[in-house]
Amino acid sequence: MSSEKQTVHDFDLNIIYDYFSNTERQGPGSPEITLRALSFIDGLNEKSKIADIGCGTGGQTMILAKNTAGEITGIESWPEFVRQFNQNSKNQNLQDRVKCVTGNMENLPFQEEELDLIWSEGAIYNIGFEWGLNEWRKFLKSGGYIAITENTWFSEERPDEIQNFWQNAYPEIDTMPNKAAQMQKAGYLPIATFVVPDTVWKEYYSMQPRLQETFLKKHKGNKSAEEFIKYQRYEAELYRKYQAYYGYVFYIGKRVR
Numbered sequence: 060m061s062s063e064k065q066t067v068h069d070f071d072l073n074i075i076y077d078y079f080s081n082t083e084r085q086g087p088g089s090p091e092i093t094l095r096a097l098s099f100i101d102g103l104n105e106k107s108k109i110a111d112i113g114c115g116t117g118g119q120t121m122i123l124a125k126n127t128a129g130e131i132t133g134i135e136s137w138p139e140f141v142r143q144f145n146q147n148s149k150n151q152n153l154q155d156r157v158k159c160v161t162g163n164m165e166n167l168p169f170q171e172e173e174l175d176l177i178w179s180e181g182a183i184y185n186i187g188f189e190w191g192l193n194e195w196r197k198f199l200k201s202g203g204y205i206a207i208t209e210n211t212w213f214s215e216e217r218p219d220e221i222q223n224f225w226q227n228a229y230p231e232i233d234t235m236p237n238k239a240a241q242m243q244k245a246g247y248l249p250i251a252t253f254v255v256p257d258t259v260w261k262e263y264y265s266m267q268p269r270l271q272e273t274f275l276k277k278h279k280g281n282k283s284a285e286e287f288i289k290y291q292r293y294e295a296e297l298y299r300k301y302q303a304y305y306g307y308v309f310y311i312g313k314r315v316r
Contacts, residue, residue: 074281177205213234
């Protein structure tokens with residue numbers, strides 16, 4: 060199968076998770092971007108309960124923990140990420156109020172109206188933006204917040220190559236006004252939206268060649284691993300060519316009903 064026709068979901072999950080093991084973040088992001096999104100959220104205190112859904116090894120979660128006073132629970136499906144997250148929390152002396160548990164994004168281990176904030180950077184696409192917004196809302200208190208990043212079109216018109224790639228990889232990709240409307244329809248007041256700067260993406264992709272070299276040495280002769288790296292390189296090439304047309308947008312909303 061060519062890289063043009065593949066999606067990340069075509070690959071063995073063991074290959075994907077192994078590739079991203081021992082990385083601080085599993086997608087484009089930065090402490091500055093996390094803190095900027097957090098700046099739009101009011102009312103958090105030491106009694107607040109926060110969930111970071113699809114948290115990976117917890118790079119962004121630790122930033123949240125250092126800048127909020129409440130209890131944070133990370134939800135991650137891959138046991139090795141959970142282990143690394145909890146080790147990171149312990150290393151930073153945050154283990155008394157920051158933990159990760161193995162869980163499913165489609166079946167969260169919370170009570171209805173338990174949470175003050177739901178956070179998710181680069182992960183909601185796994186279950187779909189609209190489905191996630193609608194399903195997760197019940198876990199938020201009235202007036203609670205959700206903050207998520209989502210791949211988004213920056214223009215109504217785009218070249219066929221990038222249009223076809225994303226329609227195949229993630230058909231829910233849409234424009235910012237449409238995403239904000241979906242958030243409002245799901246029962247949130249859109250508080251803020253902002254584009255994650257291309258500098259964050261460039262930094263993320265600049266680290267990949269070294270990671271890929273190490274990964275290919277580890278999995279020498281493994282065709283699945285080689286195909287996955289080919290796909291990663293194609294994705295990076297597309298971003299370099301078409302970054303004016305798409306990228307991550309942070310969406311912050313407040314539950315109103």
